[in-house]
Amino acid sequence: MTLLVGCDFSSAPSARKPIVIALGHARGGRVTLSQLLSFSTLDAWGQWLHDTPAWVGGFDLPFGLPRELVEQLGWPTQWNALIEHYAGLSREEIRSAFAGFCAARPVGGKFAHRITDGPAGSSPSMKWVNPPVAFMLHAGVPRLVAAGATLPGLHVGAPEATRIALEAYPGLLARELVGRRSYKSDDVAKQDTARWVARADLLSALERGATRLALRLSLTHSQRDRLLADARGDALDAVLCMVQAAWGLVQPRHIGHGYGLPADLDPIEGWIVSA
Template identity: 30%
Template sequence: MNSTDSPPRSAAPLCAGPLTVLGIDVTSAPGRRKPLACAAGILQADTLHIDRLHAVTALHGLPRHTGANTPWQAEMLLCAPPASLEHLLAHKGPWIAGFDMPFGLPAAFLHWWQQAQRDCRTPLRKAAPLCEPASELPCWQDYVSSLAQLDKDAFRQTIYAFMNTRPTGHKLPLRLTDAQTAAQSPLRLNYVPVGRMFHALVPLLASCGINIPLLRPTTDSRTAIEVYPALAARAVLGNPPRYKDGTGAQRQQRTQARAALLEALPEYCRTIGGLALSVRPQLYQTMLQDTAGDFADALLCAVLTALAVRRRDAGMPPVPHLKMYHEGCIALQDMFCPPQPHGSGTTAPA
């Protein structure tokens, strides 16, 4: 798809009946000590029922004695934890999942990467421009597939090579959506390594044919959107919301903050989006005891996903900037953050 075309906003409406909703807090290398945290439930009319918290301990792999064409139903996600992210994505729709990770990369990097691909003789020496016309950016499916061919070390070295072409203060550029929501750069490889999350997980989304609004709309009844639990946490607890990790006395304070967050969340859902939230009582204890806050974040992801379902185009902006068809967009950013003007001639038609 050429950037100068008018891209489709959404290929198919989301399910009008009961819909399986998943909220997924992401790690780039899930295992038993640090799994993908998943909150699973059903959105029925105006109520989100959260029934399960799953710990997904692998990215790849299907259950034994099954094949890729096994018809796993969406309802099964409310029963047993999926064996892997690949297994989760293989479940038939209708379902929608909100992932706490960037689905795309900044335009500055994409422009540099595309130029590097065109000139294989000196791919890592070209200076990356600070402003990039959207009409010259590669399409999402193409650059995700290309970067997926790099192993972890090669991807890391590619990011560092890009950073070396940038002036001080511009090493880690943001996407438009990151700037609006105060999110991390998707190129960050340490502290909150969202770049590693992108490289490890997004190719799985790109390869399984699911509907991804703006970036790769399809008619599939499985949908994935990018959500940012900090948006809801800030709104409930203030900024910065401190409800995770900590040491010593901090840990007790942050457990209390998680309790306050979980207690206030149902009323907040009703106020901001007319959404009733119902969570099994025993799940609250799991979220309170999880000092990392991963399961609390998974719940926030599920709530944001349900709120997005109730809005047009799964929570995408009413008039997306053209770059968002390449970079991606955090769902509901306009609900939580005041929109920023894009200037004339830069938006895609609705």
């Protein structure tokens, strides 16, 4: 049975705000959560990816950059070369390059977007604050490559292992279930009853399979209690990514790039699974 992975990622993990991994498996339209793991360093997370030889995972971080941005900056337009170049830059160099790009553009159109941002409702992958997804790409994608993962449509990984990494976005599935209601906050003052109720409603909908993904989430009572109590939403976001990975897993392999990814995805931008 294929190991499913869902990852709520941080570009600067710590004991207080770790990277959270949800593990599970799928059978007959049911996705079962088996375990939640946390990693307080990027190296520990990367080592776990490398040491776990077979999985299909949904990772909440961008896998590519907008083509418009890449071409204007004169960066490589082949994905592997682009990621190697990007990984070699410091965060300050990335911030400076992106700020310069934005400064030359009109108000209301500062950022370049990937094609997938529209249907997914995701932040532009060049954004370096609130949330700093540009740094998430910088910290996460090279470690996925180093672990030997295949990123369908973008990169073929190590042949001796079966590690499939899909870009996921928990907000896409959460909006389908609870609309624009907020279900989490890192700000303790905002961790209120309304957000707890939104988490309860979101979990109830996942367990009923009330999504277009046609998958039902199976939880134990203690797992449900833990997800409800997680006011930051990190564990719940990891579970949402795991469900998106489960959807990708059951899509026909002969269509597009497999895993529900379109055949015409831009090979330097990538695509968010289920968008």
